[in-house]
Amino acid sequence: MIHVFVSGCYDILHAGHLQFFREARALGDHLTVSFASSEVLWRHKQRRSSLPDDHKRALLEGLKMVDAVVVGRGMEEGLDFKDDFLQLRPEILAVTEDDKYTPLKKSLCAEVGARYVVLPKTPPQFSPVSTTQIVRFIRAPEAAPLRVDFAGGWLDVPRYARDGAYVVNCAISPLVSLRDWPYERNAGLGGSGAWAMLNGQDGIASELGLGVGWQDPAIVAETGLCVWRSGPRPSLEIKLEGAFLRGRMALYWTGRPHATPDLANNRRDYEAIARASVVAREAVWRGDLALLAEAVRQSYAVQRAEGMQPLPGIEAPGRTPRPLAAKYCGGGFGGYAVYLFADPAERDVACTAGGFRPIEPYVKLG
Missing domain, CATH: 3.40.50.620 (HUPs)
Structure with missing residues (x-):
């Protein structure tokens, strides 16, 4: 034998x-x-x-x-x-x-x-x-938030990281799950990072493997309104509940999907992106909506200089209610845009009129 x-x-x-x-x-x-x-x-x-x-x-x-x-x-x-x-x-x-x-x-x-x-x-x-x-997979969450980014996008990509710059973003609700995904796909909201986490994968490694940055899985896992230091890996400086954003954010679907990896090698003004990130960081520390809107406007100016189409209500005068600021989410050239409004009533009017959907900051307690 x-x-x-x-x-x-x-x-x-x-x-x-x-x-x-x-x-x-x-x-x-x-x-x-x-x-x-x-x-x-x-x-x-x-x-x-x-x-x-x-x-x-x-x-x-x-x-x-x-x-x-x-x-x-x-x-x-x-x-x-x-x-x-x-x-x-x-x-x-x-x-x-x-x-x-x-x-x-x-x-x-x-x-x-x-x-x-x-x-x-x-x-x-x-x-x-x-x-x-x-x-x-056993430890994977049943549901996860997506995210909107206000300033510093691309500075989470290791080859574009800059000392003294930041990535400022916020986790949002409604949440998503493997069975319920109440958003458009390929939309600039960090969906690939959330999908990886929901499937029990290492979200950071998954995103970096695509040749893009770490901000999506980092904020999806952390939740809240966050300021991250630009660098090759996530380094959190501050996390807040984002109460001053409650009732003041909405998403606009441009009608065009986008793929961030396809945009990673585009030429862009990283100096301007870094400046906007510093303003956004200060806004988070102060809890100042007007200052955050200024950072979003600066970020949008960089996007327009890259050739992205104007967003409704931002450059055309006379729109009522008029948003404080808006920018494309993620890499842009399609997908969702995030809008900031001065108060909940104006946000709700915009959402009732159509084309916009309300979102709220999401923070996981405990």
Whole structure:
């Protein structure tokens, strides 16, 4: 009889583990699976076990391709199963191609004359998933806000970051979820960052991987009215509830979707963007709506200089009620625009007249 031995954390069993067990079992006549105890996980992975050890053992023992289960309790990293391995003296130790402890395991095999077998990568029978991805999905929120940005957009893109400049934005409600998305898509409201978070992904890495900045997932996760320091990674300076914005914000849909990554390499006036961000930062610290509107007007001037179309009610005189300021959200050239109004009554009149929808600042308490 050929005994095969495999080891791992197996903290959250998934289909990839089952495929590995089947392929390992096919190497011989008997398969022993060793999993790291809760103490070992805590010591080497700095995380709690998903299940008590006796429950995890029962699950593994219930798999038809598994003949025996042992619990690795040794504290030597990568060899928590050493004592059981030396006692059982299997003929084969099977591992995956990405095993990190090859030298240690080969040396252990030499002590008992076992073969060290690396199972080649075979086409997965299911979409690959890791324990880390599963944990992130479990922890993912059921709903998330989107965001509007007032000034400093593009200064969150690492290659455009500037010392002494800021990104000023605000999380908004209504919220979105995987089943309910009450906004247009590709709209400049940070939807890609929110979508990544709702699916249990690392929103920051996801956005930076697209070649754009971190502000969307940063504000979606943080919530509130925030001032961030420009830089390669999120650095929060101040977060407020944004009470002075309540009843004073609305969105206008331009009727044209946009894609921020397609705009990342456009020429723009980063000096003017940085100046507007400093004004917006001061407005947040003061809780000054008029000063924030000035920062938004400065940001909009940069957008118009890039060739974006004029927004309704901003450059045409005589509109009633007349907004304090407006700008395209995100990269612009379409998508939503955020409007600021002097008081809730004016905002509500604009929304009743059509074309605008009210939004409110959103902050997650606790």
